[in-house]
Amino acid sequence: MRAKVNGVLNFLEEMSIAIFEDMADERILYRYFHTICSTTYKNIRPYVRADQEYMDEDYYCEIESLYKRWSKRRTNLRGL
DSSP states (O other), X not given: OHHHHHHHHHHHHHHHHHHHXXXXXXXXXXXXXXXXXXXXXXXXXXXXXHHHHHTOTTTTHHHHHXXXXXXXXXXXXXXX
């Protein structure tokens, strides 16, 4: 189970880095992954926090940044 969770987190972390480094089209990825990313991060956040406390506070920090960014984006879209 841990390997599967880490696999999902690693994918989302790589996607986040690609977005922040302008190596991927955020607009397209948002369309396809915003719900998956948001739901997954909310559900796995306690696991991420535990890893950050035990191992390194930078673990999966890019996912958290993307989650916050996309949450703001989604909120702004609702106001239109």
